[in-house]
Amino acid sequence: MKLNIKNTIYGLSLLMLATSCDNFLDVHPKGEVVGKDLLTDRKGFENALYGVYASMRNDKAYGAYMTYYISDVLAQYFNCPGNSDITDLSAFKYKENPEVTKVFFDIWSTMYQNISYANNILINLEEQSPKTLEFFDIYKGEALGLRAYMHFDLLRLYADQATGATTRGIVYNTAFSLKPSDILPKTEVYKRIIAELREAERLLDNEELYQAASPEDGFFQDRPIHFNLQAVRATLARVYLTQENFDSAYYYADKVIQEGGFELVEKTEIANDIIGNLSLKETIFGLYAKTSLYTRTKEELYDAVNYKSLDPWNGIATVYQQGGGGNDYRWAAWFQTISQKLRFVKLTDPYQLSSGSNRPAEKIPGINLIRLPEMYYIAAECLLRKNDPKANDYFNAVLESRGLVALDDRIPAEPLTLEKITQERYKEFVGEGQTFFNMKRLNLDIQSITGETIPADNSIYTVPIPEEEFSYRNEVYEVK
Secondary structure, three states, X not given: OEEEOOOOHHXXXXXXXXXXXXXOOOOOOOXXXXXXXXXXXXXXXXXHHHHHHHHHOOOOOOOOHHHHHOHHHHOOXXXXXXXXXXXXXXXXXXXXXXXXXXXXXXXXXXXXXXXXXXXXXXXXXXXXXXXXXXXXXXXXXXXHHHHHHHHHHHHXXXXXXXXXXXXXXXXXXXXXXXXXXXXXXXXXXXXXXXXXXXXXXXXXOOHHHHHOOOXXXXXXXXXXXXXXHHHHHHHHHHHHHHHOOHHHHXXXXXXXXXXXXXXXXXXXXXXXXXXOEOOOOOEEEEEEOOHHHHHHHHHHHHHOOOOOOOEEOOOHHHXXXXXXXXXXXXXXXXXXXXXXXXXXOXXXXXXXXXXXXXXXXXXXXXXXXXXXXXXXXXXXXXXXOOOOOOHHHHHHXXXXXXXXXXXXXOOOOOOOOHHHHHHHHHHHXXXXXXXXXXXXXXXOOEEOOOOOEEOOXXXXXXXXXXXXXXXXXXXXXXXX
């Protein structure tokens, strides 16, 4: 079908630019969308960056929709009996149900709103330099990395998976204005994402600059809640894997594993490490989120008290109890029976749940967006595709940290396969919004929550760009 297009993200942006954002970070300096007159010094740029991070935790972005509430419903982790909107979402009825259509409009507009906030920082940094602004490279590196990170997630959701194709991509927005941006071919979007991540890597790879900051300087503490150097490299590993550039994906995944300073948790630590918090050992990048995330996950995942509450699909226990030996500690840690109902508790902060429980100072409540196990899975897959036996080492490391027996130690020993990596990814990233993208990348048939097998199809894996995006543009664009 052909649509007359006339000017949207920025038709959408009229609302965005006219509205202030509240409920920003309630830790360190308060984040806000900072105007040009305030983006002149450290305080202004740091507050503006806090504002981007805070806006990313919006429910319609990573606070719910892009993690457990929409992405993981698509991945068939959850259902909601009696809620036709959730049922239609899980059946991929993107256009048939207006409420489902609106969900993807909300994601599109909210994500581009957040991107525009990053653009505001980058545009104002053009008037600065490392000579006029001491931590210029860090501010620019974080903002560039965030812009690329969010564009990549939009590309994964709204464009098809074909690699090397010049098919329709998405808007790559670099402006903070009402000037419309073009919808670019997918190859061009990938080119820009990789270029900006590589530039962010260059800017952030400067430990001396971090060391120049005062130990009391709050902005340079808690690096996992900033888009840090290792977050950039981990995102590059994701991007290259999705592009099927396996050599580059392995290079970056292994670099994070070897040089990032992270480690896999021990199996006995799982219950106390990840639940409702950023992992002390494994989180590469996450968002600080306290009250809003707790309130929503308690109602929708823990309590099951309203018509929007999500129930784990009734066969999920079998996934964690498949053969191979050992005891998968993730099952008991992340799923509990409460009032005779199976509940998913991985995202609900136990320190807020128990009023008498004091949170350790090092525990950061929030949303895990990139964790170390993913880098092991990427490295294992890339080497497996080259028939490199070292692939087993990466995969076995995660198995053993979760309480399972290494493939080599099973009787009889089992070979590593792509199917095994996919199964482990499915168990590991429940609640984190990554599984649907992995299924799409591999073009997998989908085992529906209702029990049927849905053949892989572009119409399922490619969410339509909202029609509002085309309503205001001047050119005619072919929508496929």
